[in-house]
Amino acid sequence: MALLYRELGIDLGTVNTLIAEGGEVVLSEPTMAAIDVDEQKIVALGQEAKDMYGRVPEGIQVMYPLRDGVIADYEVTERILSYFIQKVCGPLRLFKPRAMVTVPYGVTSVEGRAAHEATFRAGSREVFLVPRSLAAAAGAGLPIGTPSGNMVVYLGGGASESAVIAVNGIVVANTVRVGGQRLDEAIATYVRHKHGLVIELTSDIIDRGMMLCGGGSLLRGVDRYFTQVTGVPAYLAEEPVACLALGAERVLKQVELFRRFLPPA
Ligand SMILES: Nc1ncnc2c1ncn2[C@@H]1O[C@H](COP(=O)(O)OP(=O)(O)OP(=O)(O)O)[C@@H](O)[C@H]1O
Numbered sequence: 142m143a144l145l146y147r148e149l150g151i152d153l154g155t156v157n158t159l160i161a162e163g164g165e166v167v168l169s170e171p172t173m174a175a176i177d178v179d180e181q182k183i184v185a186l187g188q189e190a191k192d193m194y195g196r197v198p199e200g201i202q203v204m205y206p207l208r209d210g211v212i213a214d215y216e217v218t219e220r221i222l223s224y225f226i227q228k229v230c231g232p233l234r235l236f237k238p239r240a241m242v243t244v245p246y247g248v249t250s251v252e253g254r255a256a257h258e259a260t261f262r263a264g265s266r267e268v269f270l271v272p273r274s275l276a277a278a279a280g281a282g283l284p285i286g287t288p289s290g291n292m293v294v295y296l297g298g299g300a301s302e303s304a305v306i307a308v309n310g311i312v313v314a315n316t317v318r319v320g321g322q323r324l325d326e327a328i329a330t331y332v333r334h335k336h337g338l339v340i341e342l343t344s345d346i347i348d349r350g351m352m353l354c355g356g357g358s359l360l361r362g363v364d365r366y367f368t369q370v371t372g373v374p375a376y377l378a379e380e381p382v383a384c385l386a387l388g389a390e391r392v393l394k395q396v397e398l399f400r401r402f403l404p405p406a
């Protein structure tokens with residue numbers, strides 16, 4: 142039987158937003174808006190806004206509405222999400238999609254509510270939130286339903302996090318609001334520190350290693366670097382960037398399994 146509604150995995154990022162549907166990435170665009178400062182009007186969104194960057198007429202400002210992984214400008218984020226969702230689903234009348242949106246692990250209730258509200262008002266019938274590391278693990282097909290631990294390190298543009306996931310939930314995790322250009326040794330050192338705590342919990346990680354994902358993991362040699370600093374084998378996810386949106390959709394399709402581990406919205 143055909144579903145009456147569509148289901149989207151939305152990886153809302155500081156730099157890029159990806160949307161997955163039907164097990165495929167169907168949209169990938171910069172999370173950017175171009176604004177006419179005098180008229181306080183949005184003139185372009187997503188890729189179009191990015192294309193204006195650097196060669197915009199005076200009075201037009203190109204900006205990112207998220208900062209450090211969370212929404213900084215609510216209105217602009219809602220407009221961008223609305224634009225992206227309509228690009229994927231067409232004009233929204235009766236059949237609004239359900240959506241699972243990624244947020245950093247440990248978001249405050251205010252930050253979580255902003256992500257929830259913006260996605261809802263952008264034209265969704267129902268919205269859930271999922272930590273980025275959990276979405277990545279689900280999207281990469283790690284055996285997260287089993288009792289043994291799966292370690293994921295997500296290196297994003299605005300925030301990074303590491304987590305150990307078992308039985309469909311996060312066992313231990315932490316976020317650093319650092320990503321992209323600010324990504325440096327601090328994160329590896331932090332993972333080593335955190336890793337010490339994790340191994341108090343489980344030895345699975347030593348056998349399986351840790352999975353790296355996010356745009357920052359594309360930096361050449363990051364896997365070798367993490368292996369060296371932590372002493373635990375680090376490997377790159379098969380689809381290091383797409384796995385979050387793909388995983389968000391997967392979690393949405395089995396939401397009852399995950400529900401009690403998802404951030405409240
Ligand atoms: N090919 C590459 N080599 C090295 N670094 C890269 C590459 N591509 C992207 N990056 C880095 O990844 C960052 C973007 O990562 P990503 O798309 O995962 O962030 P995001 O999802 O938008 O942000 P966040 O999830 O933290 O809110 C960029 O800031 C850049 O530093």
Ligand SMILES: [Mg+2]
Pocket residue numbers: 152153154155273297298355385
């Ligand atoms: Mg991201």
